[in-house]
Amino acid sequence: MTYRSVEGYVDDLAWRLRVGMRGRRRIAAEVTAHLADLVAEEEAAGHTPQAAARRATARFGAPEELAAEFNQDCALHSARVAAWALVACVVAAVGAAGLANRGGAPVVPWPNQAAYYALPVLLGQVAAMCAGTAFLLTVVAPWLLGRTPQTLATAVRAQAVGVLALAPVAVVAAGNIAHAAWDVGAMSALVTVAVPVALVFSVRALMRVDTVAGRGSTLDVIADCCETLALRWSWSARLFGLVTHTWTEAVERMPSLMSWVEMRRHPWRSAVAISVAAGVALKAPDLLKGDVDVPAAAVEAAAAFVGYCLFGRLLGLRGLEGRNEISVGGEAGVEG
Amino acid sequence: MSQDMMRGHLDGLVLAVLATGPSHGYGLIEALRDRSGGVFDLPEGSVYPALHRLERAGLVASGWSEVGGRRRRVYSLTASGRRAAEERRSEWRSFSAAVERVFGGEAGPGAGVAGAEVAR
Numbered sequence: 001m002t003y004r005s006v007e008g009y010v011d012d013l014a015w016r017l018r019v020g021m022r023g024r025r026r027i028a029a030e031v032t033a034h035l036a037d038l039v040a041e042e043e044a045a046g047h048t049p050q051a052a053a054r055r056a057t058a059r060f061g062a063p064e065e066l067a068a069e070f071n072q073d074c075a076l077h078s079a080r081v082a083a084w085a086l087v088a089c090v091v092a093a094v095g096a097a098g099l100a101n102r103g104g105a106p107v108v109p110w111p112n113q114a115a116y117y118a119l120p121v122l123l124g125q126v127a128a129m130c131a132g133t134a135f136l137l138t139v140v141a142p143w144l145l146g147r148t149p150q151t152l153a154t155a156v157r158a159q160a161v162g163v164l165a166l167a168p169v170a171v172v173a174a175g176n177i178a179h180a181a182w183d184v185g186a187m188s189a190l191v192t193v194a195v196p197v198a199l200v201f202s203v204r205a206l207m208r209v210d211t212v213a214g215r216g217s218t219l220d221v222i223a224d225c226c227e228t229l230a231l232r233w234s235w236s237a238r239l240f241g242l243v244t245h246t247w248t249e250a251v252e253r254m255p256s257l258m259s260w261v262e263m264r265r266h267p268w269r270s271a272v273a274i275s276v277a278a279g280v281a282l283k284a285p286d287l288l289k290g291d292v293d294v295p296a297a298a299v300e301a302a303a304a305f306v307g308y309c310l311f312g313r314l315l316g317l318r319g320l321e322g323r324n325e326i327s328v329g330g331e332a333g334v335e336g
Numbered sequence: 337m338s339q340d341m342m343r344g345h346l347d348g349l350v351l352a353v354l355a356t357g358p359s360h361g362y363g364l365i366e367a368l369r370d371r372s373g374g375v376f377d378l379p380e381g382s383v384y385p386a387l388h389r390l391e392r393a394g395l396v397a398s399g400w401s402e403v404g405g406r407r408r409r410v411y412s413l414t415a416s417g418r419r420a421a422e423e424r425r426s427e428w429r430s431f432s433a434a435v436e437r438v439f440g441g442e443a444g445p446g447a448g449v450a451g452a453e454v455a456r
Contacts, residue, residue: 026409030361030384033408037362038380061379069385077392 003057004050006035016067018208019074027070035060071208076138076148078205082159083134085198090131090162092194093124093169096187104181111175119172123165126307130162133218133315136225144225150216154316156205161314163195163202170195218316219264267318275304346386348428349376351413351421354396358412360403361387387411395420 003009010028017024035056042052060066097120109116137155142148173188180188230240251258259266260273279301286293312318353359353367365383368376390396395417401410413421 027384027388029407030409031381033360033406034362034380034384036406059380061381065379066381066385069382070388073385073389073392 002054005053006032006039006057009035009057009060009063013063013067016063016071018067018071020204023070023074031060072148075152075205075208076142078201078208079134079138079152079156079159080142082198082201082205083131083138083155085194085201086127086131086159086162086166087135089166089191089194089198090124090127092187092190093120093127093166093173096173096184096191097121097124099184099187100180104184106176106179108179109176110172110179115172116176120169122303123169125303126165126311127162127169129307129311129315130158130165133158134162137218137221137316141221141225144228149221149224151218151221151316152209154216154218154314156202156209158315159198159202160206161311163199166191166195167199216316221316263317267312271305271308271312271318275301275308278304345428346378346382347390348421348424350383350386350390351395351417351424354411354413355418355421358410360408360410362408364411390417 003012010032013031014024014028017027019027035053038056038059039049039052042055043049047055097117100116105116134155137149137151137158141151170192174192177185177188177192227240230236251262260269263270263274279297279299280287282300283293283297286296308317349368350364353364353371356367359367361383362380364387365378365380368378368383387396387398391398391411395414396411397414397417398409398411400407402408403410
Protein backbone atom coordinates (compact mmCIF):
# COMPACT_ATOMS: atom_id res chain seq x y z
CA MET A 1 0.00 0.00 0.00
CA THR A 2 1.33 3.44 -0.89
CA TYR A 3 0.50 6.66 0.95
CA ARG A 4 0.19 10.02 -0.78
CA SER A 5 0.72 11.94 2.43
CA VAL A 6 2.53 11.62 5.73
CA GLU A 7 -0.76 12.31 7.56
CA GLY A 8 -2.47 9.38 5.85
CA TYR A 9 0.34 7.04 6.90
CA VAL A 10 0.39 8.28 10.50
CA ASP A 11 -3.42 8.00 10.77
CA ASP A 12 -3.30 4.43 9.49
CA LEU A 13 -0.53 3.53 11.95
CA ALA A 14 -2.28 5.23 14.89
CA TRP A 15 -5.54 3.41 14.09
CA ARG A 16 -3.73 0.04 14.34
CA LEU A 17 -1.96 0.79 17.62
CA ARG A 18 -3.26 -0.74 20.89
CA VAL A 19 -0.95 1.08 23.25
CA GLY A 20 -3.23 3.55 25.05
CA MET A 21 -3.95 7.18 24.21
CA ARG A 22 -0.71 8.63 25.56
CA GLY A 23 1.45 6.02 23.85
CA ARG A 24 -0.40 6.51 20.57
CA ARG A 25 0.08 10.28 20.69
CA ARG A 26 3.78 9.91 21.43
CA ILE A 27 4.38 7.38 18.65
CA ALA A 28 2.42 9.49 16.16
CA ALA A 29 4.49 12.59 17.05
CA GLU A 30 7.79 10.71 16.73
CA VAL A 31 6.83 9.08 13.44
CA THR A 32 5.63 12.43 12.03
CA ALA A 33 8.95 14.09 12.92
CA HIS A 34 10.92 11.24 11.38
CA LEU A 35 8.82 11.26 8.21
CA ALA A 36 9.27 15.03 7.91
CA ASP A 37 13.04 14.46 7.83
CA LEU A 38 12.66 11.74 5.21
CA VAL A 39 10.40 13.91 3.05
CA ALA A 40 12.91 16.79 3.26
CA GLU A 41 15.68 14.37 2.24
CA GLU A 42 13.67 13.06 -0.72
CA GLU A 43 12.71 16.58 -1.84
CA ALA A 44 16.36 17.62 -1.66
CA ALA A 45 17.09 14.68 -3.97
CA GLY A 46 14.77 16.26 -6.56
CA HIS A 47 11.44 14.48 -6.02
CA THR A 48 8.06 16.26 -6.08
CA PRO A 49 6.34 16.64 -2.65
CA GLN A 50 3.88 13.82 -3.44
CA ALA A 51 6.59 11.46 -4.68
CA ALA A 52 8.73 12.40 -1.68
CA ALA A 53 5.87 11.49 0.70
CA ARG A 54 5.33 8.19 -1.13
CA ARG A 55 9.01 7.30 -0.98
CA ALA A 56 9.36 8.41 2.65
CA THR A 57 6.43 6.28 3.86
CA ALA A 58 7.71 3.30 1.85
CA ARG A 59 11.13 3.66 3.47
CA PHE A 60 9.55 3.81 6.93
CA GLY A 61 7.96 0.36 6.58
CA ALA A 62 4.48 -1.19 6.54
CA PRO A 63 2.29 0.36 9.28
CA GLU A 64 0.69 -3.02 10.11
CA GLU A 65 4.09 -4.60 10.86
CA LEU A 66 5.23 -1.62 12.88
CA ALA A 67 1.96 -1.50 14.85
CA ALA A 68 2.13 -5.26 15.49
CA GLU A 69 5.57 -4.89 17.01
CA PHE A 70 4.51 -1.99 19.24
CA ASN A 71 1.34 -3.87 20.24
CA GLN A 72 3.22 -7.01 21.17
CA ASP A 73 5.68 -5.16 23.41
CA CYS A 74 2.88 -3.17 25.00
CA ALA A 75 0.77 -6.30 25.55
CA LEU A 76 3.60 -8.04 27.36
CA HIS A 77 4.21 -4.97 29.49
CA SER A 78 0.52 -4.67 30.43
CA ALA A 79 0.27 -8.38 31.23
CA ARG A 80 3.40 -8.12 33.36
CA VAL A 81 2.06 -5.16 35.36
CA ALA A 82 -1.26 -6.98 35.86
CA ALA A 83 0.57 -10.11 37.03
CA TRP A 84 2.56 -8.14 39.63
CA ALA A 85 -0.64 -6.45 40.82
CA LEU A 86 -2.45 -9.79 41.16
CA VAL A 87 0.48 -11.32 43.07
CA ALA A 88 0.43 -8.33 45.46
CA CYS A 89 -3.34 -8.79 45.98
CA VAL A 90 -2.96 -12.50 46.72
CA VAL A 91 -0.16 -11.82 49.22
CA ALA A 92 -2.28 -9.13 50.92
CA ALA A 93 -5.38 -11.39 51.01
CA VAL A 94 -3.42 -14.33 52.43
CA GLY A 95 -1.76 -11.99 54.95
CA ALA A 96 -5.10 -10.58 56.07
CA ALA A 97 -6.58 -14.09 56.43
CA GLY A 98 -3.52 -15.28 58.34
CA LEU A 99 -3.61 -12.34 60.76
CA ALA A 100 -7.36 -12.81 61.28
CA ASN A 101 -6.83 -16.48 62.13
CA ARG A 102 -4.19 -15.48 64.71
CA GLY A 103 -6.70 -13.45 66.63
CA GLY A 104 -7.21 -10.03 65.06
CA ALA A 105 -10.60 -10.80 63.52
CA PRO A 106 -13.70 -8.76 64.44
CA VAL A 107 -15.85 -10.25 67.23
CA VAL A 108 -18.85 -10.34 64.91
CA PRO A 109 -17.52 -10.42 61.34
CA TRP A 110 -19.52 -9.06 58.42
CA PRO A 111 -21.55 -10.63 56.78
CA ASN A 112 -21.09 -13.74 58.97
CA GLN A 113 -18.45 -16.06 60.44
CA ALA A 114 -18.62 -18.60 57.59
CA ALA A 115 -18.16 -16.07 54.78
CA TYR A 116 -15.41 -14.20 56.65
CA TYR A 117 -13.26 -17.30 57.18
CA ALA A 118 -14.18 -19.49 54.17
CA LEU A 119 -14.04 -16.99 51.29
CA PRO A 120 -10.34 -16.08 51.59
CA VAL A 121 -9.39 -19.77 51.92
CA LEU A 122 -11.43 -21.03 48.96
CA LEU A 123 -11.13 -18.10 46.56
CA GLY A 124 -7.59 -17.24 47.71
CA GLN A 125 -6.40 -20.63 46.48
CA VAL A 126 -7.97 -20.07 43.05
CA ALA A 127 -6.44 -16.60 42.86
CA ALA A 128 -3.05 -17.95 43.97
CA MET A 129 -3.06 -20.60 41.20
CA CYS A 130 -4.02 -17.98 38.61
CA ALA A 131 -1.45 -15.48 39.92
CA GLY A 132 1.28 -18.13 39.88
CA THR A 133 0.50 -19.09 36.28
CA ALA A 134 0.31 -15.48 35.12
CA PHE A 135 3.54 -14.58 36.89
CA LEU A 136 5.32 -17.56 35.37
CA LEU A 137 4.14 -16.76 31.84
CA THR A 138 4.66 -13.00 31.86
CA VAL A 139 7.60 -12.39 34.19
CA VAL A 140 9.66 -15.53 34.82
CA ALA A 141 9.47 -17.16 31.37
CA PRO A 142 10.33 -14.03 29.29
CA TRP A 143 13.24 -13.33 31.66
CA LEU A 144 14.57 -16.91 31.54
CA LEU A 145 13.90 -17.66 27.87
CA GLY A 146 14.70 -14.20 26.48
CA ARG A 147 11.48 -14.20 24.42
CA THR A 148 7.74 -13.80 24.90
CA PRO A 149 6.02 -17.19 25.19
CA GLN A 150 3.04 -17.96 22.93
CA THR A 151 0.87 -18.16 26.03
CA LEU A 152 0.30 -14.49 26.76
CA ALA A 153 -3.44 -14.90 26.18
CA THR A 154 -3.52 -17.73 28.75
CA ALA A 155 -1.75 -15.46 31.23
CA VAL A 156 -4.22 -12.60 30.92
CA ARG A 157 -7.22 -14.94 31.11
CA ALA A 158 -5.76 -16.39 34.30
CA GLN A 159 -5.26 -12.87 35.66
CA ALA A 160 -8.87 -11.99 34.94
CA VAL A 161 -10.15 -15.10 36.75
CA GLY A 162 -7.76 -14.49 39.66
CA VAL A 163 -8.93 -10.90 40.13
CA LEU A 164 -12.60 -11.90 39.85
CA ALA A 165 -12.03 -14.59 42.48
CA LEU A 166 -10.56 -11.96 44.80
CA ALA A 167 -13.44 -9.49 44.30
CA PRO A 168 -15.74 -11.11 46.97
CA VAL A 169 -12.73 -11.32 49.30
CA ALA A 170 -12.19 -7.58 48.85
CA VAL A 171 -15.87 -6.86 49.56
CA VAL A 172 -15.76 -8.88 52.79
CA ALA A 173 -12.45 -7.22 53.75
CA ALA A 174 -13.97 -3.76 53.17
CA GLY A 175 -16.90 -4.60 55.43
CA ASN A 176 -14.61 -5.57 58.32
CA ILE A 177 -11.93 -2.84 58.30
CA ALA A 178 -13.48 -0.81 61.12
CA HIS A 179 -14.14 -3.64 63.58
CA ALA A 180 -10.91 -5.63 63.26
CA ALA A 181 -7.61 -5.18 65.13
CA TRP A 182 -5.38 -2.48 63.61
CA ASP A 183 -3.07 -4.92 61.76
CA VAL A 184 -5.94 -6.94 60.29
CA GLY A 185 -7.76 -3.69 59.49
CA ALA A 186 -4.72 -2.32 57.68
CA MET A 187 -4.32 -5.51 55.65
CA SER A 188 -8.05 -5.55 54.87
CA ALA A 189 -7.84 -1.93 53.69
CA LEU A 190 -4.90 -2.88 51.46
CA VAL A 191 -6.91 -5.74 49.92
CA THR A 192 -9.91 -3.42 49.45
CA VAL A 193 -7.81 -0.91 47.52
CA ALA A 194 -5.47 -3.31 45.69
CA VAL A 195 -8.09 -5.61 44.14
CA PRO A 196 -9.90 -2.87 42.14
CA VAL A 197 -6.51 -1.55 40.97
CA ALA A 198 -5.53 -5.07 39.86
CA LEU A 199 -8.89 -5.38 38.12
CA VAL A 200 -8.18 -2.22 36.10
CA PHE A 201 -4.73 -3.53 35.12
CA SER A 202 -6.23 -6.88 34.20
CA VAL A 203 -8.89 -5.34 31.96
CA ARG A 204 -6.23 -3.19 30.29
CA ALA A 205 -4.12 -6.29 29.64
CA LEU A 206 -7.13 -8.17 28.25
CA MET A 207 -7.83 -5.34 25.83
CA ARG A 208 -4.26 -5.26 24.61
CA VAL A 209 -3.39 -8.91 24.40
CA ASP A 210 -6.08 -10.05 21.99
CA THR A 211 -3.97 -8.83 19.06
CA VAL A 212 -1.14 -11.23 19.88
CA ALA A 213 -3.13 -14.11 21.35
CA GLY A 214 -1.56 -17.42 20.46
CA ARG A 215 -2.06 -21.05 21.29
CA GLY A 216 0.35 -22.58 23.69
CA SER A 217 0.62 -24.89 26.63
CA THR A 218 1.78 -23.76 30.06
CA LEU A 219 3.39 -27.19 30.44
CA ASP A 220 5.59 -26.44 27.41
CA VAL A 221 6.64 -23.14 28.96
CA ILE A 222 7.45 -24.85 32.27
CA ALA A 223 9.49 -27.48 30.38
CA ASP A 224 11.36 -24.79 28.41
CA CYS A 225 12.12 -22.85 31.61
CA CYS A 226 13.39 -25.98 33.39
CA GLU A 227 15.61 -26.84 30.43
CA THR A 228 17.00 -23.31 30.16
CA LEU A 229 17.65 -23.16 33.89
CA ALA A 230 19.23 -26.63 33.92
CA LEU A 231 21.60 -25.79 31.07
CA ARG A 232 23.01 -22.76 32.91
CA TRP A 233 25.45 -24.79 35.01
CA SER A 234 27.29 -27.97 34.19
CA TRP A 235 26.14 -29.76 37.37
CA SER A 236 22.49 -28.90 36.74
CA ALA A 237 22.82 -29.95 33.08
CA ARG A 238 24.13 -33.34 34.22
CA LEU A 239 21.32 -33.63 36.77
CA PHE A 240 18.76 -32.66 34.12
CA GLY A 241 20.16 -35.29 31.75
CA LEU A 242 19.99 -37.92 34.49
CA VAL A 243 16.39 -37.04 35.41
CA THR A 244 15.28 -37.00 31.75
CA HIS A 245 16.96 -40.35 31.09
CA THR A 246 15.45 -41.92 34.22
CA TRP A 247 12.00 -40.60 33.37
CA THR A 248 12.17 -41.97 29.80
CA GLU A 249 13.36 -45.35 31.06
CA ALA A 250 10.57 -45.44 33.66
CA VAL A 251 7.93 -44.59 31.03
CA GLU A 252 9.22 -47.39 28.79
CA ARG A 253 9.41 -50.01 31.55
CA MET A 254 6.33 -49.10 33.62
CA PRO A 255 3.92 -47.33 31.23
CA SER A 256 0.77 -47.93 33.31
CA LEU A 257 2.32 -46.77 36.57
CA MET A 258 3.92 -43.70 34.99
CA SER A 259 0.65 -42.75 33.29
CA TRP A 260 -0.47 -41.50 36.73
CA VAL A 261 2.20 -38.80 36.72
CA GLU A 262 2.39 -37.89 33.02
CA MET A 263 0.45 -34.63 32.74
CA ARG A 264 0.84 -34.28 28.98
CA ARG A 265 -0.38 -37.69 27.86
CA HIS A 266 -2.67 -38.58 30.74
CA PRO A 267 -3.97 -35.29 32.16
CA TRP A 268 -6.89 -36.78 34.09
CA ARG A 269 -4.99 -39.63 35.70
CA SER A 270 -2.13 -37.33 36.69
CA ALA A 271 -4.67 -34.83 38.04
CA VAL A 272 -6.03 -37.55 40.35
CA ALA A 273 -2.51 -38.45 41.52
CA ILE A 274 -1.54 -34.80 42.08
CA SER A 275 -4.80 -34.07 43.93
CA VAL A 276 -4.22 -36.99 46.31
CA ALA A 277 -0.63 -35.80 46.83
CA ALA A 278 -1.90 -32.26 47.48
CA GLY A 279 -4.43 -33.55 50.01
CA VAL A 280 -1.75 -35.47 51.87
CA ALA A 281 0.77 -32.61 51.66
CA LEU A 282 -1.66 -29.97 52.93
CA LYS A 283 -2.46 -32.10 55.95
CA ALA A 284 1.16 -33.16 56.51
CA PRO A 285 1.64 -30.88 59.56
CA ASP A 286 -1.35 -32.54 61.25
CA LEU A 287 -0.05 -35.98 60.32
CA LEU A 288 3.31 -35.15 61.90
CA LYS A 289 1.52 -34.20 65.10
CA GLY A 290 -0.26 -37.57 65.06
CA ASP A 291 -3.63 -36.00 64.31
CA VAL A 292 -4.72 -38.10 61.30
CA ASP A 293 -7.65 -36.26 59.75
CA VAL A 294 -8.58 -38.40 56.73
CA PRO A 295 -11.85 -36.57 55.85
CA ALA A 296 -10.03 -33.19 55.82
CA ALA A 297 -7.30 -34.58 53.53
CA ALA A 298 -9.99 -36.08 51.28
CA VAL A 299 -11.77 -32.72 51.08
CA GLU A 300 -8.48 -31.00 50.14
CA ALA A 301 -7.81 -33.63 47.44
CA ALA A 302 -11.34 -33.29 46.06
CA ALA A 303 -11.01 -29.50 46.03
CA ALA A 304 -7.70 -29.74 44.12
CA PHE A 305 -9.29 -32.07 41.55
CA VAL A 306 -12.34 -29.84 41.12
CA GLY A 307 -9.96 -26.90 40.70
CA TYR A 308 -8.13 -28.78 37.96
CA CYS A 309 -11.41 -29.66 36.21
CA LEU A 310 -12.59 -26.03 36.33
CA PHE A 311 -9.35 -24.20 35.60
CA GLY A 312 -7.00 -26.74 33.98
CA ARG A 313 -7.79 -25.67 30.43
CA LEU A 314 -7.90 -21.97 31.33
CA LEU A 315 -4.42 -22.18 32.87
CA GLY A 316 -3.05 -24.09 29.86
CA LEU A 317 -2.48 -27.29 31.85
CA ARG A 318 -4.49 -29.56 29.55
CA GLY A 319 -5.92 -29.62 26.04
CA LEU A 320 -4.31 -27.88 23.04
CA GLU A 321 -1.10 -29.57 21.87
CA GLY A 322 -1.36 -32.37 24.41
CA ARG A 323 -3.54 -34.34 22.00
CA ASN A 324 -0.79 -34.56 19.40
CA GLU A 325 1.96 -35.86 21.65
CA ILE A 326 4.17 -38.55 20.21
CA SER A 327 3.57 -41.97 21.70
CA VAL A 328 6.18 -43.32 24.09
CA GLY A 329 6.69 -47.01 24.80
CA GLY A 330 4.24 -48.05 22.14
CA GLU A 331 1.27 -46.52 23.96
CA ALA A 332 -0.39 -44.00 21.71
CA GLY A 333 -3.22 -41.55 22.35
CA VAL A 334 -4.03 -39.07 25.03
CA GLU A 335 -6.85 -38.72 27.47
CA GLY A 336 -9.27 -35.94 26.58
CA MET B 337 22.17 -9.55 5.68
CA SER B 338 18.57 -10.75 6.04
CA GLN B 339 16.14 -8.51 7.90
CA ASP B 340 15.23 -11.30 10.34
CA MET B 341 18.86 -11.79 11.29
CA MET B 342 19.23 -8.03 11.71
CA ARG B 343 16.12 -7.75 13.88
CA GLY B 344 17.51 -10.28 16.34
CA HIS B 345 20.40 -7.95 17.05
CA LEU B 346 18.61 -4.63 16.75
CA ASP B 347 18.44 -3.85 20.49
CA GLY B 348 22.17 -4.40 20.88
CA LEU B 349 22.96 -2.31 17.79
CA VAL B 350 20.77 0.54 19.03
CA LEU B 351 22.57 0.47 22.38
CA ALA B 352 25.93 0.50 20.57
CA VAL B 353 24.99 3.56 18.51
CA LEU B 354 23.61 5.40 21.55
CA ALA B 355 26.82 4.62 23.44
CA THR B 356 28.53 7.17 21.18
CA GLY B 357 26.05 9.89 22.20
CA PRO B 358 22.36 10.85 22.39
CA SER B 359 20.40 10.65 19.17
CA HIS B 360 16.88 10.84 17.73
CA GLY B 361 15.36 8.07 15.63
CA TYR B 362 16.28 9.54 12.27
CA GLY B 363 19.89 10.14 13.33
CA LEU B 364 20.08 6.67 14.82
CA ILE B 365 19.03 4.86 11.67
CA GLU B 366 21.43 7.00 9.61
CA ALA B 367 24.26 6.12 11.99
CA LEU B 368 23.37 2.41 11.73
CA ARG B 369 23.46 2.60 7.94
CA ASP B 370 26.69 4.62 7.83
CA ARG B 371 28.57 2.57 10.39
CA SER B 372 27.58 -0.69 8.70
CA GLY B 373 28.64 0.58 5.28
CA GLY B 374 25.02 0.38 4.06
CA VAL B 375 24.57 -3.29 5.01
CA PHE B 376 21.97 -2.57 7.72
CA ASP B 377 19.20 -1.10 5.60
CA LEU B 378 16.09 -1.80 7.67
CA PRO B 379 12.69 -0.15 7.29
CA GLU B 380 13.32 3.06 9.20
CA GLY B 381 10.33 2.67 11.49
CA SER B 382 11.62 -0.60 12.95
CA VAL B 383 13.99 1.29 15.21
CA TYR B 384 11.15 2.83 17.26
CA PRO B 385 9.72 -0.35 18.82
CA ALA B 386 13.29 -1.22 19.83
CA LEU B 387 13.79 2.23 21.38
CA HIS B 388 10.51 2.03 23.29
CA ARG B 389 11.34 -1.50 24.48
CA LEU B 390 14.76 -0.38 25.71
CA GLU B 391 13.25 2.65 27.43
CA ARG B 392 10.73 0.43 29.22
CA ALA B 393 13.60 -1.79 30.35
CA GLY B 394 15.32 1.27 31.81
CA LEU B 395 18.30 1.08 29.46
CA VAL B 396 17.41 4.23 27.53
CA ALA B 397 15.96 7.60 28.57
CA SER B 398 14.25 10.07 26.25
CA GLY B 399 12.87 13.56 26.09
CA TRP B 400 11.54 16.06 23.55
CA SER B 401 13.96 18.72 22.34
CA GLU B 402 14.34 21.15 19.46
CA VAL B 403 16.88 19.82 16.93
CA GLY B 404 17.50 21.65 13.62
CA GLY B 405 14.30 23.67 14.02
CA ARG B 406 12.18 20.54 14.52
CA ARG B 407 10.76 19.02 17.69
CA ARG B 408 12.25 15.55 18.12
CA ARG B 409 12.43 12.91 20.78
CA VAL B 410 16.09 12.40 21.70
CA TYR B 411 17.27 9.13 23.25
CA SER B 412 20.30 8.58 25.45
CA LEU B 413 21.70 5.67 27.44
CA THR B 414 21.13 5.40 31.16
CA ALA B 415 23.83 4.03 33.48
CA SER B 416 22.39 0.52 33.21
CA GLY B 417 22.09 1.01 29.45
CA ARG B 418 25.82 1.72 29.26
CA ARG B 419 26.54 -1.44 31.22
CA ALA B 420 24.16 -3.44 28.99
CA ALA B 421 25.85 -2.05 25.85
CA GLU B 422 29.24 -3.12 27.16
CA GLU B 423 27.93 -6.59 28.07
CA ARG B 424 26.39 -7.07 24.64
CA ARG B 425 29.57 -5.91 22.96
CA SER B 426 31.69 -8.49 24.79
CA GLU B 427 29.05 -11.23 24.28
CA TRP B 428 28.96 -10.47 20.57
CA ARG B 429 32.76 -10.50 20.29
CA SER B 430 33.09 -13.94 21.83
CA PHE B 431 30.12 -15.24 19.79
CA SER B 432 31.36 -13.84 16.47
CA ALA B 433 34.88 -15.12 17.13
CA ALA B 434 33.45 -18.61 17.73
CA VAL B 435 31.33 -18.41 14.55
CA GLU B 436 34.35 -17.25 12.62
CA ARG B 437 36.36 -20.19 13.89
CA VAL B 438 33.62 -22.59 12.74
CA PHE B 439 32.97 -20.97 9.36
CA GLY B 440 36.44 -19.84 8.48
CA GLY B 441 38.61 -22.37 10.34
CA GLU B 442 40.67 -24.93 8.52
CA ALA B 443 39.35 -28.49 8.53
CA GLY B 444 41.05 -30.55 11.25
CA PRO B 445 42.33 -34.08 10.89
CA GLY B 446 39.04 -35.52 12.22
CA ALA B 447 37.05 -33.62 9.62
CA GLY B 448 39.32 -34.97 6.89
CA VAL B 449 38.73 -38.55 7.97
CA ALA B 450 34.98 -37.97 8.16
CA GLY B 451 35.07 -36.37 4.71
CA ALA B 452 36.95 -39.33 3.29
CA GLU B 453 34.40 -41.74 4.83
CA VAL B 454 31.56 -39.82 3.24
CA ALA B 455 33.34 -39.75 -0.15
CA ARG B 456 33.85 -43.47 0.01
